[in-house]
Amino acid sequence: MYSVSAQTNDVEIVQVPLDVNNDFQLQPDKINEALSADPSIKLVYICSPGNPTANLIKKADIQKVLEHPTWNGVVVVDEAYIDFAPEGSSLAEWVNDWPNLAVMQTLSKAFGLAGIRLGVCFTSPPIATLLNSLKAPYNISSPTSALATAALSPTHQAVMQKYRDLIVAQRDRLVQELPQIPGIGRFRGGKESNFLLVEILDKPASEGGKPSNVIAQAAYEAMAEKRGVVVRFRGKELGCEGCLRITVGTEEEVTRFLREIRTVLGGLHKGESIDSVRGQVSQN
Numbered sequence: 001m002y003s004v005s006a007q008t009n010d011v012e013i014v015q016v017p018l019d020v021n022n023d024f025q026l027q028p029d030k031i032n033e034a035l036s037a038d039p040s041i042k043l044v045y046i047c048s049p050g051n052p053t054a055n056l057i058k059k060a061d062i063q064k065v066l067e068h069p070t071w072n073g074v075v076v077v078d079e080a081y082i083d084f085a086p087e088g089s090s091l092a093e094w095v096n097d098w099p100n101l102a103v104m105q106t107l108s109k110a111f112g113l114a115g116i117r118l119g120v121c122f123t124s125p126p127i128a129t130l131l132n133s134l135k136a137p138y139n140i141s142s143p144t145s146a147l148a149t150a151a152l153s154p155t156h157q158a159v160m161q162k163y164r165d166l167i168v169a170q171r172d173r174l175v176q177e178l179p180q181i182p183g184i185g186r187f188r189g190g191k192e193s194n195f196l197l198v199e200i201l202d203k204p205a206s207e208g209g210k211p212s213n214v215i216a217q218a219a220y221e222a223m224a225e226k227r228g229v230v231v232r233f234r235g236k237e238l239g240c241e242g243c244l245r246i247t248v249g250t251e252e253e254v255t256r257f258l259r260e261i262r263t264v265l266g267g268l269h270k271g272e273s274i275d276s277v278r279g280q281v282s283q284n
């Protein structure tokens with residue numbers, strides 16, 4: 001999404017990959033090197049928890065970038081999924097100490113209000129002034145404003161937290177139960193979001209299975225087309241060979257997902273075609 005926005009605004013991007021061998025953590029020294037090499041870079045974008053990696057970025061690593069000795073730009077931290085991370089994970093308060101930090105959050109995820117199109121940016125007064133002067137002359141629409149004000153009231157925040165806790169409980173359940181299904185490999189990244197990134201193997205791990213994009217893609221298709229269980233195939237992202245991103249649902253949805261993926265992987269590992277696996281009925 002960042003690169004799409006950059007392209008539509010004719011902005012060049014320099015990518016510094018996360019460390020795929022270290023739980024997709026930031027590589028602050030490499031970022032700082034890139035910033036030293038090209039002082040025309042204006043913004044650094046960091047997503048924490050990451051998507052699709054579900055991991056929190058270490059605060060000390062972000063601090064290293066903020067402390068770059070010569071670079072004079074803004075560090076943006078996208079915290080769209082922060083409500084699913086442990087209390088105290090946000091960097092929002094750091095904007096009081098770092099005038100070059102902008103922390104963004106959204107009502108689209110934990111509050112379930114993507115339709116009102118509202119987020120928030122915590123930042124220092126000079127950047128806030130700049131953002132206000134850049135925005136279109138029209139303000140936030142009154143329906144959006146009314147819904148957001150209600151959602152952020154103590155009563156409705158408590159509702160959000162109740163649902164967040166249910167999601168976290170189902171996430172813990174998936175962490176326990178998913179690896180028991182033959183053909184499920186490692187979790188990649190972290191477990192601090194409302195989704196998990198997991199490897200799909202070409203055969204059960206007990207038989208030496210390896211992460212496979214072919215099987216992951218086939219499992220994704222078989223579950224989506226006839227079974228109504230939609231996950232995301234993420235096998236083409238760097239370091240995500242064979243990975244599906246599973247959004248955590250309600251207890252019933254997680255039960256259904258676990259049943260369907262067991263059936264689908266069982267069929268695919270027996271060498272059945274995707275078409276025949278698509279049509280099979282799962283046993284309860």
Ligand SMILES: Cc1ncc(COP(=O)(O)O)c(C=O)c1O
Pocket residue numbers: 047050051078080105106107108114117118119
């Ligand atoms: C990492 C990340 N940031 C931001 C967003 C977008 O949030 P919004 O609905 O507020 O535009 C998404 C949505 O998918 C996301 O995954």
